[in-house]
Amino acid sequence: xxxxxxxxxxxxxxxxxxxxxxxxVSKKFAVKEDPRxxxxxxxxxxxxxGGCGFPGCAGFxxxxxxxxxxxxxxxxxxxxxxxxxxxxILGLSAGAAEPKVAVVRCNGTCEHRPRTVVYDxxxxxxxxxxxxxxxxxxxxxxxxxxxxxxxxQFDAIRMNPETGLPEVDADKCTACGACVKACPRMIxxxxxxxRNGRRMVVLCVNKDKGALTRKACxxxxxxxxxxxxxxxxxxxxxxxxxAYIDYEKCKLCRKCEDECPQHSIVAxxxxxxxxxxxxxxxxxxxxxxxxxxxxxxxxxxx
Amino acid sequence: xxxxxxxxxxxxxxxxxxxxxxxxxxxxxxxxxxLSQHIGAPAVACVAKGDMVKVGTKIADAGGFVSAAIFSxxxxxxxxxxxxxDASGYRKPAIFIDVIGDEWEEIIDRSxxxxxxxxxxxxxxxxxxxxxxxxxxxGACFPTHVKLTPPPGSKAECVIIxxxxxxxxxxxxxxxxxxxxxxxLVGVSLLMKAVNVTKGYIGIENNKPDAIALMKxxxxxxxxxxxxxxxxxxxQGGEKQLIDAVIGRQVPNPPAIPIAVGxxxxxxxxxxxxxxxxxxxxxxxxxxxxxxxxxxANPSNLLTxxxxxxxxxxxAAGGMPENTGKIIGGGPMMGKAxxxxxxxxxxxxxxxxxxxxxxxxxxxxxxxxxxxKCVGACPMGxxxxxxxxxxxxxxxxxxxxxxxMTCIECGCCxxxxxxxxxxxxxxxxxxxxxxxxxxxxxMKK
Numbered sequence: 046x047x048x049x050x051x052x053x054x055x056x057x058x059x060x061x062x063x064x065x066x067x068x069x070v071s072k073k074f075a076v077k078e079d080p081r082x083x084x085x086x087x088x089x090x091x092x093x094x095g096g097c098g099f100p101g102c103a104g105f106x107x108x109x110x111x112x113x114x115x116x117x118x119x120x121x122x123x124x125x126x127x128x129x130x131x132x133x134i135l136g137l138s139a140g141a142a143e144p145k146v147a148v149v150r151c152n153g154t155c156e157h158r159p160r161t162v163v164y165d166x167x168x169x170x171x172x173x174x175x176x177x178x179x180x181x182x183x184x185x186x187x188x189x190x191x192x193x194x195x196x197x198q199f200d201a202i203r204m205n206p207e208t209g210l211p212e213v214d215a216d217k218c219t220a221c222g223a224c225v226k227a228c229p230r231m232i233x234x235x236x237x238x239x240r241n242g243r244r245m246v247v248l249c250v251n252k253d254k255g256a257l258t259r260k261a262c263x264x265x266x267x268x269x270x271x272x273x274x275x276x277x278x279x280x281x282x283x284x285x286x287x288a289y290i291d292y293e294k295c296k297l298c299r300k301c302e303d304e305c306p307q308h309s310i311v312a313x314x315x316x317x318x319x320x321x322x323x324x325x326x327x328x329x330x331x332x333x334x335x336x337x338x339x340x341x342x343x344x345x346x347x
Numbered sequence: 348x349x350x351x352x353x354x355x356x357x358x359x360x361x362x363x364x365x366x367x368x369x370x371x372x373x374x375x376x377x378x379x380x381x382l383s384q385h386i387g388a389p390a391v392a393c394v395a396k397g398d399m400v401k402v403g404t405k406i407a408d409a410g411g412f413v414s415a416a417i418f419s420x421x422x423x424x425x426x427x428x429x430x431x432x433d434a435s436g437y438r439k440p441a442i443f444i445d446v447i448g449d450e451w452e453e454i455i456d457r458s459x460x461x462x463x464x465x466x467x468x469x470x471x472x473x474x475x476x477x478x479x480x481x482x483x484x485x486g487a488c489f490p491t492h493v494k495l496t497p498p499p500g501s502k503a504e505c506v507i508i509x510x511x512x513x514x515x516x517x518x519x520x521x522x523x524x525x526x527x528x529x530x531x532l533v534g535v536s537l538l539m540k541a542v543n544v545t546k547g548y549i550g551i552e553n554n555k556p557d558a559i560a561l562m563k564x565x566x567x568x569x570x571x572x573x574x575x576x577x578x579x580x581x582x583q584g585g586e587k588q589l590i591d592a593v594i595g596r597q598v599p600n601p602p603a604i605p606i607a608v609g610x611x612x613x614x615x616x617x618x619x620x621x622x623x624x625x626x627x628x629x630x631x632x633x634x635x636x637x638x639x640x641x642x643x644a645n646p647s648n649l650l651t652x653x654x655x656x657x658x659x660x661x662x663a664a665g666g667m668p669e670n671t672g673k674i675i676g677g678g679p680m681m682g683k684a685x686x687x688x689x690x691x692x693x694x695x696x697x698x699x700x701x702x703x704x705x706x707x708x709x710x711x712x713x714x715x716x717x718x719x720k721c722v723g724a725c726p727m728g729x730x731x732x733x734x735x736x737x738x739x740x741x742x743x744x745x746x747x748x749x750x751x752m753t754c755i756e757c758g759c760c761x762x763x764x765x766x767x768x769x770x771x772x773x774x775x776x777x778x779x780x781x782x783x784x785x786x787x788x789x790m791k792k
Contacts, residue, residue, distance in 0.1 A: 162686055165709050167769035169739075172776050177436015177686055184437055253438075 081134055082110050088130040089120060094198050096121040096221025115139050122199075122219040145220035145235045147202065147213050151187040152248035152311065154208035158183060158262040174229040182261030185251040187211070187232055196227035215242055237292045242314040245295050245302065247272075249309045252285040259307075266309040272301035348553060350578040351588040352597075354726035356759045358581055358680065360554060364518045364639050364646035369526055371650045372663060374446050378421045378654030380406060381433045381441040384693040385488040387413030392442055398425045403452035403630055406442050409480075415490045415694075416480040420632035420652035423447040432686050434676045434693065441691075444654070456627040463533050465540070465625060472541040472625055479624035480694075481631045484616030485509060485584060486677050488695035491617055495541045497606050504609030505546040506539045507593050508618055510562075511577060511584040513552060514678025517698045519635040520615045522648045524551070524558040527619055528565040534618035535572055537625050542611050547572040549615070550593045552579045581680060582757035586612045588726055601752045616697075636660060636692055640701030642668035651692050657699050658688035672707030675700040680758050710767030721760035721770060727753045731760035735770040738777030743784055746777045752785070754778055 086106040093101040097120050099108050109118055109131055119142045120127050132139035158181045164173050170192040178184035189209045194202050201217035202224055204210070211224075215238065225233045232250050247266055251258045255267030268286030280294035281301060288310070290301070302310045383389035388410035400406060400419040407417040423446045430438040451457065467475070477492035497503055508531075512520040524531060539547045549566070551559050553576045563574045575593050582588055586605055587598045589612055596608040605612055613621075616634065623629040632653050639646040644665025651660060657674065661667050667688070675682040676690060678698055684707075721731040729750060737746040751774065760770040 167712075167772035169772075169776070172769075172772045175776060175779065176683075178432070178438075257438075 079110050082106050084134050085109050085131050088123075088127055088134070090122045090127065092122050092198060092219075092221075094122060094219070094221040094223060096219065096223065109135065121145065121221050124219075144238045146215050146218045146238045146242075147220060147222075147224050147233050148236045148244070148246055149187065149193075149211050149213060149233055150246065150248055150250050151210060151232050152264045152309070153181060153183055153186040153262050154210060156208075157264045158186065164188075170227075171229045183251055183258075183265065184253070185230060185232075186249075186262065186265075188230065192227045192229070193224035193233060196223040198223065239292070239297070239314075243297055244292065244313050245290050245297055245299065246311055246313060247288045247290055247309055248311050249307075250287065252287050254286055258286070264308050267307055269306065271304045271306065272310060275300045275304045348576060348578040349592050350580045351583060351591040351726060353728050354724050354759060355580040355582065355588070356724050356762055357579060358515050358762065360579070361515045361639075361641070362518050362521070362554070363516065363641070363643075364637050364648055365521060367518070367522065367647050369522050369635055369648045369650050370663075372652065372655060372660065374421060374449060374652065375655045375659055376446055377426065378419070378423075378444045378446060378652065379431050379441050379656070379691040380417050380419070380444070380654050381431065381439050381691065381693060382407055382417070383433075383439055384417065384653075384695065385415045385482040385490055387411060387415075387490060387493075389440070390414060390417045392428055392440075394425050394442065396425055396427055399423070400425065400444060401450045401452050403455050403632060405480075405630070406444075409477075409490075413490055413493050415482050416478070416630075417442075417653075418480055418630040418632045419444060420654055421446045422450040432690065434683055434685060434690055434696075436683075436686055455629045461529050461533070462626045463529075465533075465537060467625065469541050469543055472537055475625050476541070476621055479620070479630040481617060481620050481624055482694050483614055484620060484634060484694065484697070485614035486681065486695045486697050488693075491613065491621070494611060494613070495538070497542065497611075501606045502609065503542040503544050503606060503611045505544050505548060505594065505611070506535065506542060507589055507610050507612045508535055508538075508547065508549040508615050509584055509586075509589055509612055510549050510551045510558070510615035511589060512555070513579070513581045513584040514680055514682075514698070515581075516639045516700050517637045517678045518639075519637045519648055519697055521555050521558055523616060523619055523635050524555070524562060528561050530622045531615060531618050532562075532565055532569055532572060533626065534620070534622035536569060537621050538611070538613055538618060539571065544611075545571050548575050548593045549573070550575045550577050550583070550589055552577050552583060554579045582726055582755065582759065585726065585755050585757060587755065600750055631694060634692070634694070634696070636696055637698040638664040639698060640668070640671075640703070641706070642670055642703045643701055644668075653693060654691045656689045656691055657685070657696075660692070660699055661688060661701065668701060668703070670704045671701050672704035673702045675702060680762065681756070709769075712768055713766040715766055715768060718765060720763045720765065724759040724763040726757060726759060727755060729754060731770045731774060732768075734777060735760075735768065735773040738773035738780075741780075743777065743781050747781045747785070751778050751781050 086103055089102040091102050097105045099105040115137050124144055125142055128139040160180045162180055164180050166172055168190050170188045170190040173188045173190050179188045187210050191204050193211050199217050199219055201214045202211050205212050220235050249266035251265045258265035258267050266287050268283055270283045272288050273281045273283050278294050278296050280291045282289050299312055302312050390407035391410050392407045394406045401422045404419045405416055406419045409416045423444050426443040426445045428442050431441045433439045473492050473495050481491040482488040510520055535547050559576050566572050566574055577592050590610045591597055598605050598608055620631050636649050636651045638660045647664045674685045674688055676685050715732050725731055734751050754774055758771050
């Protein structure tokens, strides 16, 4: 009986003393955190994808609270809606952010780009890239091992077994940029989604001279600069035998698409053109078959 | 019998072309010289389209200290400076020369007469080696003059000649020793003189008893050169393994290099090239190449001018078999599958191996069963299964802590893996990435 009593008293006293110590320490060394950090963190999607450029959502919340204005701060996953909420909490105005989407700038499908050798090493684009120019003659195009698919946290990018190329689901893509970093050939680019999801893209990153490009791929950009000449808005630049359309300047007039002899320039999500000579209609069909022919709303995955 | 301490494997030797006399190859119609045939900065072309060149004319200057000049192996006219797919699998700049006749530079001594005396000073020997564009002929292609210039504070104690040829199939070095033993020994003594040492070793694996006997007999005249027979074990031809096997010293982890234990290692082919360059004024523009493969009609050792397309060598050895699955540049362990047969022979091309379709199929990759065979086989005492995983998960920091930079990429781990895991692919990726990170860090300092 006595032993139990002593034990209870000793442990009780120890507990009381330690509780006192803990209380004092918690008061004395308390870290004052802006309560708004917690509030901001709550409205963030908590995907911790790092797409904003900060280490996780907590890091981004902290940066938002500390920053004087929200210019240049954007949660690509939550997009404009979340940024408006964040702005409300902080009493700031959210910068206008154009929603973006990842675009795979390669159209070297099995049809367009003949396979000349077989790669049988580890299934990784990075390793395939280090081993050689890949299964086709194109040293710049998609290797098709799916590093971008593995990198995507949002299930927004899938390999299409028919084309051998990755396809981005624009509805799921949050433009976090993980796939851009994963691609060893820098094929994927974040571009403005554009009005109604319409965009004009050069689906090629081949920097070889025209003759070599043409040999490797039917739809490779040869840098002929015809598109540059026809563009009324100076949106197209040619560098290293390759055309690039600046999405900020492009007004979606589609003149370049008609001009491109290689059909490397593709119009995405435009309605089907009224009957006109066949060649123009072919290019978008081959590129994004399910999307180009249907209205953007109809692309929901089951 | 001596060998290195840890790890190693013994793949089937398949030395199909052993004992085949070295035969000179016919000249190609057009020779192609990629500008980066060596480790270090690419060479800089010093000829232009339309220039006439002779055999032995310099066509590209070294692009830095760690770099090597390139010499024409043919006489003719420079057709163009364009690009060609080389062993790296990418298009690289190269000089194309249309062959006209076979006219040599007058300075080259083409007589077969053996000259053993050389009055040159060590520095002059190194300069001559540098001016001949000599690089390590074993396959890594490290410029030889750099190896012969020990960094300040280190002192060479011995020269070790790598005549191991531990790669299966290859017999180029073996045959060279049988046909040019005296020239090789003079080359070795030149190398010893260049780095100012009095001791030289030639390590030969004991699957070449004829070469060991012949070299021993000829080396009797050279009391400072010792022939060391070694137990057959891959990768004995690795620099660090060879030093361990021959003189029993272990090279510390990178950034330490073999000179840290007083050893300068050179390939036997390099020793022969040094003889020709220093004594005969002949720059490096031809080498012995083994063309081999189980389905090939006539595996051979061919004395080939650089720039000859591999397809010509294959033709000379009986033509491309129908069931060829892969064309490997180099040996089966460390060589690389090539994109096509038009890849030109370069300074480091020790062999062309044609694998049949059945041989070249990779086994189906399965899960790691933690059998630790790769750990036992690794000659550097690493844990390949772990390094491969770290590469897969991009954990570069931990990979560096696990000494990934000591990996010599010998491929023993992949060879021994019962689950057919592509261990070396991932390790090489991690090693290259970590190497880049380290270089960047050193630049900032």
